[in-house]
Amino acid sequence: MFFEESFNKCNFDLLETYIPKDFEFYHDINGTQNREQFFTAFKESICSNTERKPIRKVVEESLEVFPLKNNGEVYGALQKGIHFFYIKESNKELYLTNIAKFTSLWNLENGSWKLSRVLSYDHKEPNKKYGLKFEANYPLPLFNTDSKIASLLEQHKIPSVAIGYIEEGVLKQLRSFGSQKQGMPVSVHSIYKVASLTKPIVALVTLKLIENGDLQLDAPVSKYYKDPDVKNHLYLNKLTTRHILSQQSGFPNWRYLNESNKLTFEFEPGTKFQYSGEGFEYLRKVIEHKLKKPFEQIASEVLFTPLGMNNTYFYWTPEINENDYAIEHDENGEPILFKKYYETNAAANLMTTAADYAKFLIHIMNGGGLSDNLYSEFLKPQVNEKNGIDRNLGMQLLSKLPNNEIALMHTGGDYGTKTIAIAFPNSKKGLVIFSNSENGMVLWQKIISEYFGETGLEIVRRNLE
Template sequence: MHRIASIAAVALMIGAPAQARTPSPPSIARVVAAAMTETGAKGLAIATIERGKVSSVQAFVARNAAGEPLTPDTVLYGASLTKAVFGYLTVQLAAEGRLSLDRPIATLLPQPLPSYGNLPAYGNWGDLTDDERWRLITPRMTLNHSTGFANFAFLNPDRKLRIRFEPGSRYGYSGEGIMLLQFGLEKGAGLDTEAELQRRFFRPLGMTRTSLRWQSHFAGNVADGWDEQGKAQPHDERSRVRAAGSMDTSIGDFARVAAAMVRGEGLPVRWRREFARGTLPITTRQQFPTLLPDAQLAERPNASAAMGVVAFSGPQGAGWYKGGHDDITANTLVCLEEGRRCVLIMANDVRAERAFPALVRHVLGETGVHYRWEYPGLRNY
């Protein structure tokens, strides 16, 4: 792979794609090669969706330090892409009358939330004994990240679960909130999150390499990852189902569910709009503002929180997206309502994240996604 000056330069050399036309797989492959050279990333997979159907799936270079190939069937960590699928599931349940998006989760539970104590599989509910605001939190608030919880309880100065602002009043990304909704559905409504996702989505779509709990048959073709320093790290075999982000999947598998979501499979039209309709304006300068003072807030008029995804308005109209990230993982899914077009990128090297804006632009054209909000350190996108 030859050294190339910049991803943007390669996209220009190839020819920037028209906004309503997806470039060919070879064109995408050349821009991906430039991205991997520029960032140093060792593994990356990319899929495109046209008119709600998967149109291409490609995987590049390595799944581990031994140099074994990354393929469309390689199991990757889905990270917070899990939240998008869980949000879609929740909207399906609402469409079926199984729950109300705007009725407090407390009404699902037979006991007061703090009485369940601190449960490692879900959350430290006992920490909320002296704060009655837990009674206000609804499924919508968990999915649009307005519960008032930090992303993780341990980020608080006392490492306890705290409600940092009035539930529903503003955005503050929180995996803890997603886990509260999972707890309400499982302990209150008697649902099994993994079983529901398998029954409704994964099995019908032929997603044999996707689960929110580690499966032994994944081991034959699984991706390890690389961190910011380029150090290889092993794949984490997650044993707990966590709707906030425990999903393992392949690029081939997740492209199928992304296509189903953008075409509204399994949802009446009204409820499909509800999934992608932004109901909470995002007024923060970055994605994780919960512990920042209010002075850090800033208007973001074209982005708002929807059901597990972020809705935006851009040059091509309405769209929605969701990212996923940990020390060795970088994922993004961007979908445009016009033409039901999406690009899905999953990388087992966190350094690839710096190339996401250029890669998405090459595939979809200008979208309007607020990359500096999601990645505050990003430059020159």
């Protein structure tokens, strides 16, 4: 509100009220200014030319505020975020000229807020910003105007959506819309439960262990672990890591879905496709028994820490701020009483941000840290899931797409949360969509087609068949 009134509307009375005598302004290109210098520059460069007026817009989801306290009493606040700088000319629409980060120090003096220090830095021209790694801090509008996303959320009773878009192997956009829960806007730092998007993470960790010689792709996993329910089964010694990663384990999705509540083989491993969470849980136990370490520790060592996935968790830990969690909602937009999990599940319950999962997709598109031979094996179709969709070692594989594309894809869905991740290894494009809503899937077609056009529509068509 302050910058809209002062910068965009040239309200000098507001500046006089909120900027104190000891004000200091730091700019990474134009140097420093005191209060007098700042006011002079402001009047001459910002407000004197009405034919070509600079306009400053805040990226709302980038805003963060941190209270400053002394002995429990608030004396100030730090505010940080991202600004877009536009030029408004007569009879023309706004056009983007610059993007920058800012940090502001506000002091509370005798009950009044004063803007004491401002840092404006990391200025970039929009046509240059894409050459940098993880440029998600500079989001662009979706569907021409962001208001269309807000309208879709309201129409379908979807509390929020977080979107990460990858182009040229770089995270180009990171956007969030809506609310984590009532009264709390979602942000680019919001953590979602992503359900079965856990599985591709576990698959790549497993492939890294195979690369390191800690595991074998085609050796029987019974050497390291035998579930008591199947320890004497005819098929046990035929089950391999390849079968599990490609969803050919022969196991049901979950043992509790059987009348006996026991794990069993429903067909010989490697003979056909059947989606199974039990298979991935079996693999986790194999790995833990083989390496004598918890799986979450292994994943952190070989994947999360190297990639800087600092907001990704298999279960609730003290490091998670509950205020960052996007609570699940039902089909009527009502919050669901969510359960906190305190044990790793290799098939579900991963909690992460769109930014962290985008880092993972980029890593996969760049070879996943695997040898050429193993990466080629990862990309190969292992079994057909349905018309137009195969399974590779951990994800869905869609071949023969328009524009010579192949897509690696996986979805995640529990009651109240719907997620999807898509990567194009050839063109180095990708997309992450998280929603804390049972209705979240209705956004997918719109968003996927917006980013990928004909290719996106073909992906949607194959999934709907």
